[in-house]
Amino acid sequence: MSECLCLMYHNVCPAAAIDSPHGPLAGLSRSIASYTVTTEAFSEQMALAAGNGWLDPAELDDAPPAAAAAATSPPRVLVTFDDGWAGSVDEAGPVLEQHGARGVLFVTTGLIGHPLFLSPGALRRLPMERYEIGGHTVSHPFLAELDDREIQRELQQSKATLEDILGREIRSLSVPNGSIDGRVRRIAGELGYRAIYTSEVRLNAVGRVRDGIGRVAVRRTTPRATFQQWLEGRLGGAGWRRRLLSVPRRLLGGACYRRLRACVLGERGTQNEMLDLMRGAHGVAAPPQAARVVDAATGSPPPPPRTRAAEPVSSTH
Numbered sequence: 001m002s003e004c005l006c007l008m009y010h011n012v013c014p015a016a017a018i019d020s021p022h023g024p025l026a027g028l029s030r031s032i033a034s035y036t037v038t039t040e041a042f043s044e045q046m047a048l049a050a051g052n053g054w055l056d057p058a059e060l061d062d063a064p065p066a067a068a069a070a071a072t073s074p075p076r077v078l079v080t081f082d083d084g085w086a087g088s089v090d091e092a093g094p095v096l097e098q099h100g101a102r103g104v105l106f107v108t109t110g111l112i113g114h115p116l117f118l119s120p121g122a123l124r125r126l127p128m129e130r131y132e133i134g135g136h137t138v139s140h141p142f143l144a145e146l147d148d149r150e151i152q153r154e155l156q157q158s159k160a161t162l163e164d165i166l167g168r169e170i171r172s173l174s175v176p177n178g179s180i181d182g183r184v185r186r187i188a189g190e191l192g193y194r195a196i197y198t199s200e201v202r203l204n205a206v207g208r209v210r211d212g213i214g215r216v217a218v219r220r221t222t223p224r225a226t227f228q229q230w231l232e233g234r235l236g237g238a239g240w241r242r243r244l245l246s247v248p249r250r251l252l253g254g255a256c257y258r259r260l261r262a263c264v265l266g267e268r269g270t271q272n273e274m275l276d277l278m279r280g281a282h283g284v285a286a287p288p289q290a291a292r293v294v295d296a297a298t299g300s301p302p303p304p305p306r307t308r309a310a311e312p313v314s315s316t317h
Ligand SMILES: [Zn+2]
Pocket: 082, 083, 136, 140, 176, 177
């Protein structure tokens, strides 16, 4: 059985810029910053991963029988980037090109236009041979906590926005925060998403990904030795971390767990930070269901949006 190790990155940024108090990431919380991998580490990781061989995303959901039957060891590698950070193109792009890899870039459409994220023009200029573009909702919500109508709106609107910008069909979806259930799968399928990328930590059997594509998140703190174990197909540590965190999340419920975690870490909560970034992108209120998210630390609603001329999320600017 041919297997695939699917890596989940977010932002990529030079080490000097990450650490600078005046750098582009200054002011972001530790939890968001922890998902920014340095350009130097990303280069090293891609050089290591190239030894395994790359998997093109098109092979995952449309594998010919021969490919599915072929045995390969170690697993081939597929690189993905969530959210649509500019660094996932500006910094990671040249490295992918150097190694002949093709990545999948999942874009949260509510963040398009923020200085730290890709603009419509930047998305249009991306070479198709280097990136496949997928959806990552409008407002980065916990989808499994929404009702069916809200799930549909998040998935449909973001797909339409990206198709409008790019002029081609969007077939892949990455589920924000790993929040997925049977309704999310069903609605995504009905809307035409053919490949659903999750946060489940596991290798994938090429050609058998109907139940979703598992991924392992690469963080700034991921040690080189751990990354090498992943390349050998050993995901033990990463899987245990996620399973351990899932226990209090299940016992307390998603929202309560996030409030507790935010209090302990002294942060506002990743989702609320994402909403702040969206306000910075558009100067308008976040979408209705996202605006209902209460401040994780204080239990009060998020502050009103900064006033700035509204910029529509469309291909027209
Ligand atoms: Zn995300």
